[in-house]
Amino acid sequence: MKYYIVEKHYIGPNPRDGEHIDFNRFEVTTKPPRNKEKRICVNGWLGTVEEVDRYAHGVYDSLAAAEWAVKEVLLDGEFRRDPDDDLPLDVLAVYRPGRYEPITDDALIQWLEYRIEVSADDDDEELERQADMMIYELEQEGRGAYRLQMRDALEFLRDSARDD
Incomplete structure (x- = not known):
């Protein structure tokens, strides 16, 4: 064979x-x-x-x-x-x-909403710090996200907080 x-x-x-x-x-x-x-x-x-x-x-x-x-x-x-x-x-x-199962953009935003408080006042430096921390936590659950994907999701949450 x-x-x-x-x-x-x-x-x-x-x-x-x-x-x-x-x-x-x-x-x-x-x-x-x-x-x-x-x-x-x-x-x-x-x-x-x-x-x-x-x-x-x-x-x-x-x-x-x-x-x-x-x-x-x-x-x-x-x-x-x-x-x-x-x-x-x-x-x-x-x-x-890849070692980790990727996560969709929508699922990542939903996952973040339950794990982190993103403020309307968070600056870009704070989002970078949060991105590193959240990528690590996501990988501990066997899932993975690109840095840009994580950053975009955090920016979305910050912009949503600003709109409220």
Whole structure:
């Protein structure tokens, strides 16, 4: 049996909405990937379907070799493996880049509302300090946010406090 790695990357609008925030992944599969012309392709771009770019990253003789290759493809070395339940029959493993599960913008604002008091008087320096602290707390719960995303959410809460 042969094992293949297929990378799926969402390229459409609203990449940080609930449906797409954690979409990007690497799948280890037993089904050979095919390009847009329906030909087997084990290395390179497979095409874009419904705003999802697909790339093939090789063919391997064992599951262990394929999983090791996924770790090599993920340049920053941080990844997480999805639970084995709910996978399609030909997909043996799914790896997602990053150590923490991303959070949507709306969910981040809601999460912050219950954890921090943002004042209308908070200046940019205070928001930076709060951003560092809240990123750390969010990561303790297994979730992650980009610094800019956290800063935008805090600014939104500050602007809301100013409007009240």
